[in-house]
Amino acid sequence: MHSSESLPARDYRVGENSELARVFLAFLATAGLFYVNIMPALVDGLIQGLGFSNRDAGLVNSANVYGAAIGAFVIVLAVKKLNWRRSAYALLGVLICIDLVSMFLASPQSLMAVRFIHGVVGGMLVGIGFAVMARTAQPDRAFGYLLLVQFGLGGLGVMYLPGLVPQFGIAALYLSLVAFSLVTLLMLPFLAEYPLAKPSTHTTSASIRWPMLSLALLATFLFQAANMGLYAYIIGLGKQAGLDMAFISPTLGIAAWIGILGSVGVILLSTRIGRVVPLVVSILLTAVATYVLHYAQSPWIFAVTNCLVGASWAFAISYLLGLNAAFDRTGQTAALGGFASKMGLASGPAVAALVINENNYALLVNLATVALVVCAAVAFLPARVLDHKQ
Structure with a gap:
């Protein structure tokens, strides 16, 4: 008989730079912030399901993302010292508990407080995911998969979840977040170790x-703020334009799925033609499509512009996150990029909630368009510098 000790251990983990690993890492980096991808459903769900005002619904979700920004900043300071896998297990468990508690809250004040705490925990988890993704080969491709997962499943969310609120209440939305976290927990054991790179002249803080x-x-902050400020209220914009939910929800879901094409474009293109052209062109295309939402009363314009914004959003933010990650290989600047992204995702809906009043959607469209144009100008120089460095 052979002793079981003589048998080689079976390695069940996927290759650290394999496509499957990138998918698993995309789930890890999405789990703490998946509510952003279904934010139109959450905002509309709070309004329809709990009777919140436009302002309160926006501020609850904004508090969630501001918490995430704080969590992401904490990770920037601690990411080099943490055992990322153990931390991820713990944070996912806490997220699940908070989402379950959120199902039983019905006042704006209590939800703002609890969702803020949820955001802090989720932001830490996303920061860990970003840092680990930065330790892979070709982080741009990893971020492309990140957006593929976010837009693919987010599309399902905005398509089907609003229809569940009248029947099951706001609990249906929070249970979808619990399900996402549980799936991510099942993926964690199959990821490689991704050890921290040894310090070198290329990764020291002084060399950044x-x-x-x-x-x-x-640029990352402006891009996310401009897009999310409008996207959080996109269902309301469609309703004010005279469109009904039977058209709006499927349109937003399909637009998110078309956004997957933007993610795939980054995966295939990577940095073969540099960063400047694809980044600046995609941001400006997002600005043009955003402005055309002034004419959302036409169903085909609402549909086409949302599809264009979805594809260009996924494409440009993948490059912006990769741009931040490219400044070092330890994951610290990637985590900083996650912080800037979350500050934008939080600030956009916060500003929108303060200026929208009852239905001032035209002002939201104008603010988003201007912010995107400024973003393109700001992104040009760092992208050009990195292109020349290659």
């Missing part, structure tokens, strides 16, 4: 070009 990184972070 902080002025260029600052511009990249500002």
Whole structure:
């Protein structure tokens, strides 16, 4: 008889730079922030299911993402010292508990407080995911998969979840977040170790070009704020334009799925033609499509512009996150990029909630368009510098 100790251990983990690993990492980096991908459903669900005002619904979700920004910032400071896998297990468990508690809350104040805490925990988890993704080969491709997962499943969410609220209440939305976290928990054991790279002249803090990184972070903030400020209220915009939910929900779901094409474009293109052209062109295309939402009363314009925004959003943010990650290989600047992204995702709906009043959607469209144009100008220089460095 052979002793079981003589048998080789079976390695069940996927290759650290395999496509499947990138998918698993995409789930890890999405789990703490998946509510952003279904934010139109959450905002409309709070309004329809709990009777919240436009302002309160927006501020609850904004508090969630501001918490995420704080969590992401904490991870920037601690990411080099943490055991990322153990931390991820713990944070996912806490997220599930908070989402279950949220199902039983019905006042704006209590939800703002609890969702803020949820955001802090989720932001830490996303920051860990970003840092680990930065340790893979070709982080741009990893971020492309991230957006593929977010837009693919987010599309399902905005298509079907609003219809569940009248029947099951707001609990249906929070249970979808619980389900996502549970799936991510099942994926964690199959990921490789992704050890921290040894310090070198290429990864020290002193070698990072902080002025260029600052511009990249500002561009990331502006892009996310512009898009999410409008996207959080896109269902209301469609309703005010005279469209009904039977058209709006499927349209937004399909638009998110078309956004997957933007993610696939990043995966296939990567940095073969550099970053400047694909990044600046995609941001400006997002700005044009956003402005055309002034004419959303036409169903085909509402549908086409949302599809264009979905594809260009996924494409451009993949490059912006990859741009931040490219400034070092330890994952620290990637985590900073996650912080800037979350600050934008939180600030957009916060500003929108304060200026929308009852139905001032035209002002939201104009603010988003201007912010995107400024974003393109800010992103140009850091992208150009990194292209010349290659």
